[in-house]
Amino acid sequence: MSSAYVPPKVWRWEPKEDNKFANINRPTAGARFEQELPVGQHPLQLYSLATPNGQKVTILLEELLAAGHAGAEYDAWLIDIGEGAQFGSGFVAINPNSKIPALLDRSVQPAIPVFESGAILLHLAEKFGAFIPTAPAARAACLSWLFWQMGATPYLGGGFGHFYAYANDKQQYPIDRFTMEVKRQLDLLDRQLAEHEYVAGSDYSIADTAIWPWYGALVVGEAYNAAEFLEAASYKNVLRWQQQIAARPAVQRGRLVNRRNGGLRERHAASDFDGVWPKAAP
Ligand SMILES: N[C@@H](CCC(=O)N[C@@H](CS)C(=O)NCC(=O)O)C(=O)O
Numbered sequence: 001m002s003s004a005y006v007p008p009k010v011w012r013w014e015p016k017e018d019n020k021f022a023n024i025n026r027p028t029a030g031a032r033f034e035q036e037l038p039v040g041q042h043p044l045q046l047y048s049l050a051t052p053n054g055q056k057v058t059i060l061l062e063e064l065l066a067a068g069h070a071g072a073e074y075d076a077w078l079i080d081i082g083e084g085a086q087f088g089s090g091f092v093a094i095n096p097n098s099k100i101p102a103l104l105d106r107s108v109q110p111a112i113p114v115f116e117s118g119a120i121l122l123h124l125a126e127k128f129g130a131f132i133p134t135a136p137a138a139r140a141a142c143l144s145w146l147f148w149q150m151g152a153t154p155y156l157g158g159g160f161g162h163f164y165a166y167a168n169d170k171q172q173y174p175i176d177r178f179t180m181e182v183k184r185q186l187d188l189l190d191r192q193l194a195e196h197e198y199v200a201g202s203d204y205s206i207a208d209t210a211i212w213p214w215y216g217a218l219v220v221g222e223a224y225n226a227a228e229f230l231e232a233a234s235y236k237n238v239l240r241w242q243q244q245i246a247a248r249p250a251v252q253r254g255r256l257v258n259r260r261n262g263g264l265r266e267r268h269a270a271s272d273f274d275g276v277w278p279k280a281a282p
């Protein structure tokens with residue numbers, strides 16, 4: 001049955017408290033207040049939070065450091081999106097889209113701002129020549145899956161997650177629509193991972209870095225508490241890959257960065273993990 005809502009001729013914003021993002025969502029972009037960002041001593045300054053999109057970048061930075069790329073040393077500052085910190089003028093100057101993660105690459109002058117997690121992964125992978133294949137076919141596969149994640153996941157987060165987990169009013173129409181799509185995405189990944197050890201082939205790449213924090217978390221019930229609803233246990237190859245990547249020490253470190261609780265609020269040196277991990281790692 002369709003709902004009784006009839007859209008007016010022109011939509012008008014009516015602020016209301018109908019879900020957990022009600023206080024921060026507005027129909028306009030741009031800075032809402034003046035606020036400078038802190039800057040640390042390392043070449044890379046990251047402004048982020050340990051959501052799946054944020055974890056992608058801290059995981060890659062930890063992977064780069066573990067692979068011996070000392071130039072990947074970074075300061076990670078916590079941007080509390082629940083408090084609206086993404087609308088401060090300093091953050092908006094790096095990311096006019098006001099969403100974490102945002103990176104300022106100060107290894108060059110003038111410094112390079114990068115936003116959108118996929119663009120940040122690509123910037124870092126190309127900068128260090130790591131976790132992205134150079135052979136044309138393998139590179140194309142890696143980029144295809146990286147961009148697949150960027151295009152596909154809004155159906156998981158903004159679609160399925162919003163209506164299944166966050167909306168106060170559970171409606172069957174949007175839940176059916178986005179569950180169908182998310183299960184199709186999981187089946188796609190499952191088939192790909194039946195044929196390949198990693199998403200884009202035989203080596204760990206930024207495609208895995210991008211996809212794992214979302215779909216890995218989903219199949220073990222860490223995202224939206226939906227593993228049973230989605231029958232996640234049936235996606236056996238995704239579960240195998242989830243565990244394989246979860247065992248990587250750099251992944252375990254990266255996931256701990258910029259957590260409000262249970263990890264590091266900020267990260268400025270490898271020693272910041274002392275006493276925090278592996279105790280706090282899953
Ligand atoms: N496509 C963007 C999505 C980033 C995104 O949605 N970030 C969320 C947290 S996971 C955010 O900052 N939300 C705050 C807001 O929408 O105001 C990316 O991959 O970087």
